[in-house]
Amino acid sequence: MKSRKNIISIVCLIAAVILPWLFNSTYYLSLFGQTLINIIIVFGLNFITGLTRNMNLGTAGIMAVGAYTSALLSTRLGLSPWIGLVAAILVGFLIGRGLGYPSLRISGVYLSLTTIAFGEIVRLVLNNTTSVTGGAQGLTNVPVFSIFGIQIQRGIPFYYFLLLFMLLMFWLSTRIVRSKWGRAFKAISDNPDAAESLGIDIAKIKILAFTLAAIYAALGGALYGNLMGYLNPSTFNFDFSINFVIMLMIGGIGIVRGNIIGAIVVTMLPELLRFLGDYYQLVFYTIAFIGAIKLPQGWPAGIASLAKWIARKTGLKSRKEG
Amino acid sequence: MGDILNVSHLTKRFSGLVAVDDLSLTVKERQIHTLIGPNGAGKSTTINLITGVLKGDTGTITFAGKDISAMPTHKIAQLGLGRTFQNIKLFxxxxxxxxxxxxxxxxxxxxxxxxxxxxxxxxxxxxxxxxxxxxxxxxxxxxxxxxxxxxxxxxxxxxxxxxxxxxxxxPKMILLDEPAAGLNPSERQEFIQHLKDVYDSGIDLFLIEHNMDVVMSISHYITVINFGAKIAEGEPKEVVNNPEVIKAYLGSRFKAE
Amino acid sequence: MLNTILQLAVSGAALGFVYALVGIEYSLIWNATGLLNFSHDKIITLGAYVAAGLFFTKMGLPIPVSFILSIVVMILVGFLMATVVLNPLRKMTTIFTIMGTILFGKMIYELIRLLYGSAPFTVPGLMTGTVHIGSLVIAKSNVYIIVIAVIVVAALQIFMQTTKTGKAMRCVQQNKKASELMGINVKQNIRITAAISSVICLIIGFMVIPLYTVSLSMASMIGLKGFAAGVVGGFGFLPGCIVGGIVVGLIESASVLVIPSVYKDAVAFLVLIIFLLIKPTGILGKKS
Structure with a gap:
């Protein structure tokens, strides 16, 4: 079983390496880049919403702050995008603490409300501080990274850069999920009374999970600016925040590998369902709605159990049982 | 031997109803102490007060020499007060x-x-x-x-x-909320044996228990409460022969051997 | 200066009553199901589109007739919401309940967009004009809003206190398990609550047409500010929603005296976060 999982992982990795050569166009490379960034952000969301089960509906807003912080430092002050990346991590940390503290000390749905509120405030500020952010016109000429003086050009080089970044974040996330923190995240949502009786400070753990989510989102935002080269406040709207939660749900909340699947499905789906034209959104939200109610364990697990059910009904025994 | 847990003049009211009434009790180190009382006597409230799930209206609770009356649950646990739940709370x-x-x-x-x-x-x-x-x-x-x-x-x-x-x-002490509930007699024997081993390893025990066989077989000291107030305490033999206790809780069903 | 302040007070109070009604509309569902209905702004929008878009503009019916027919439609929408969303979600984890209602709202939004397009429109002559009191000039729409809101609150109060259904709703709010044991049909109760909530949404949608025109995003801000009202006043507590709504409306209205008006929309959200910091139970909230 474990070796099969490893084989699948290796096949997926090879596919990810070959992919840009098969679809070598600016459009597709940008789409793949966005997919990788979305994967990173869902890894983060998985901590707070997937494992501690507290709804974060402000991911796009946090992402925007990370994106603008990094982009403004490099466009307005001429600093290296690397410094922008570090700054994004820092603001992610501050948002996590600053927003987590009021919302997560008390139990309830407050985090979902404050994160929505935060997203709205961010959009309002970005739109109206025109002299700094360019307002609704957007911010252009966000530079790319360089390593030892060599620029990582947009296109295939930047794709590989993001792929490496995603793998790094995957490694970190997996480690955290399997550590004492991952267990604490699960414990406080599974049985808060028991967790407390073991000396775990629930508020502190929730704030940590949210801070991780905010750092991942801000980091993803900074990378997004570098990938696209321009930023516009209208990108970072509420629907974008919802999409991240849909990615999480599709992959199966709490499952790091599932995060990847969810992010790929949601980012690529508009491509696959392009023939639906104007009806795309309605179909997409309807599918997501039915998924949320009927397949709360996520699509991969849901499909697997469905397949098992069909196999049982039709009298075929699955390979494992037979 | 010092005291591991000290509850002094603890009172808790719920909108007029007194759940715990000026309760004082002391759990000594190296002693298995059991709290008993009829249904609704205030045992659960007492546990919730000691573990910080509820806050008392008046009175103080000290654990291992520290005042824990106003501490949140996780801080109390960090001091070394472990607990189990009546309805098992696992992940x-x-x-x-x-x-x-x-x-x-x-x-x-x-x-x-x-x-x-x-x-x-x-x-x-x-x-x-x-x-x-x-x-x-x-x-x-x-x-x-x-x-x-x-x-x-x-x-x-x-x-x-x-x-x-x-x-x-x-933990320095474990508070067990009805450890024998739901176990069949052989499981119960086994569980009691494990509890004794835990005690022998140096951890003090404070039990809340219904089952009198269990209470008599393991306790060194018993406190009896009714209507939130203490009505008797002492060694198991003394307590079960206390007329006050027999009247309130044990009735005529139970006689000490 | 005094005139400015008075005018701000009136428009702030009118906004406040809108937020209060929004607070009531979702708190009813919260109390009946324990679910926060994130689709409520879309239900408000739907109400406005059904009344002003379908019956009034497309079918050319008079406003009162349009309104009454819309009530019927919205009751059915409430039943649908209860059956498709609220009842199935009731036993699920919070994140699914939140996403379920959000996605239901997105579906409604997309349906409206496909049917009516994204261009906003108005209802000519609906609650327009001004009232003069001395040197004070007040938009009639503000007066209408306050009057309608007070009537809705009063009617709801009478309904909750006197009718059997209303009493059952209050029971369920107090203790869901006990009500179920006492023989109250919780599912039926949710259907009725959702219908009442949807009708209140219709009223909100209708009365804000003069303020925001009929558009796809007409209710997104008042929807969110209604949440702020709930937190400020005391979550899930109807009198709290009214107090919270009016407080938020007045603060927001007064804010233009000190900060640029483009940031007005951010004020309610800042108030929400500040209240969570200093008084998470809200002004009228009971200690938990």
Whole structure:
């Protein structure tokens, strides 16, 4: 079983390496880049919403702050995008603490409300501080990274850069999920009374999970600016925040590998369902709605159990049982 | 011998109703102390007050020399007060050993930033936690179940898992809320034996128990409450012969042998 | 200056009553199901589109007739919401309940967009004009809003206190398990609550047409500010929603005296976060 999982992982990795050569166009490379960034952000969301089960509906807003912080430092002050990346991590940390503290000390749905509120405030500020952010016109000429003086050009080089970044974040996330923190995240949502009786400070753990989510989102935002080269406040709207939660749900909340699947499905789906034209959104939200109610364990697990059910009904025994 | 737990003049009202009424009791070190009382006597409220789930209106509670009356639950646990629940509260989505390892969380010191950089130390700490959990599982005869999901375990083993988990916090005292409830006689005997082993390893016990066989077989000292107030306390033999207790709780059904 | 302040007070109070009604509309569902209905702004929008878009503009019916027919439609929408969303979600984890209602709202939004397009429109002559009191000039729409809101609150109060259904709703709010044991049909109760909530949404949608025109995003801000009202006043507590709504409306209205008006929309959200910091139970909230 474990070796099969490893084989699948290796096949997926090879596919990810070959992919840009098969679809070598600016459009597709940008789409793949966005997919990788979305994967990173869902890894983060998985901590707070997937494992501690507290709804974060402000991911796009946090992402925007990370994106603008990094982009403004490099466009307005001429600093290296690397410094922008570090700054994004820092603001992610501050948002996590600053927003987590009021919302997560008390139990309830407050985090979902404050994160929505935060997203709205961010959009309002970005739109109206025109002299700094360019307002609704957007911010252009966000530079790319360089390593030892060599620029990582947009296109295939930047794709590989993001792929490496995603793998790094995957490694970190997996480690955290399997550590004492991952267990604490699960414990406080599974049985808060028991967790407390073991000396775990629930508020502190929730704030940590949210801070991780905010750092991942801000980091993803900074990378997004570098990938696209321009930023516009209208990108970072509420629907974008919802999409991240849909990615999480599709992959199966709490499952790091599932995060990847969810992010790929949601980012690529508009491509696959392009023939639906104007009806795309309605179909997409309807599918997501039915998924949320009927397949709360996520699509991969849901499909697997469905397949098992069909196999049982039709009298075929699955390979494992037979 | 000093006192491990000291409850003094504790009172708790719920909108006019007095649930705990000027209750004082002392749990001495190296003593298995049991709190008994008829249904609705205020036992559960007392537990919730001691563990910080509820806050008392008046009175003080000290544990291991520290005033815990106003402390939040997790701080009290960090001082070394472990507990089990009447209706077993486990982390259902985890295996037995993972449940235990959550119990070790508070005793680890590595911060998350250090964890991400210092993979060596992270690995050591994780292995230490796992080894500790395995050792405790062996101690309570549950090692063979270590990778079972707790939701799939029979009741008795889930109860053992909960005991094992609270042992992971390195408690000075464990507060057990009806440990014998739901166990069949042989499981009960086994559980009592494990409790005695735990006690012999140096951890004090404070029980709330209904089953008089259990109470008589394990307790060194008994406090009886009714209507939130203490009506008697003393050694088991004295208490069961106390007419006040017989009237309030034991009725004529029970006679000391 | 005094005139400015008075005018701000009136428009602030009118906004406040809108937020209060929004607070009531979702708190009813919260109390009946324990679910926060994130689709409520879309239900408000739907109400406005059904009344002003379908019956009034497309079918050319008079406003009162349009309104009454819309009530019927919205009751059915409430039943649908109860059956498709609220009842199935009731036993699920919070994140699914939140996403379920959000996605239901997105579906409604997309349906409206496909049917009516994204261009906003108005209802000519609906609650327009001004009232003069001395040197004070007040928009009639503000007066209408306050009057309608007070009537709705009063009617709801009478309904909750006197009718059997209303009493059952209060029971369920107090203790869901006990009500179920006492023989109250919780599912039926949710259907009725959702219908009442949807009708209140219709009223909100209708009365804000003069303020925001009929558009796809007409209710997104008042929807969110209604949440702020709930937190400020005391979550899930109807009198709290009214107090919270009016407080938020007045603060927001007064804010233009000190900060640029483009940031007006951010004020309610800042108030929400500040209240969570200093008084998470809200002004009228009971200690938990």
């Amino acid at each position: 259902g989505a985890m295996s037995v050993i993972e449940n235990l390892m959550v119990g070790a969380h508070k005793n680890t010191s590595q911060g998350i930033v250090n964890f991400l950089w210092n993979t060596k130390r992270a690995k050591d700490e994780e292995e230490k936690m796992r080894a500790h959990a395995e050792q405790i599982l062996k101690q309570i005869d549950m090692y063979s179940h270590k990778d079972d999901m707790v939701n799939e375990l029979p009741y008795g083993l889930r109860k053992m898992t909960e005991l094992g988990r609270t042992l992971m916090i390195d």
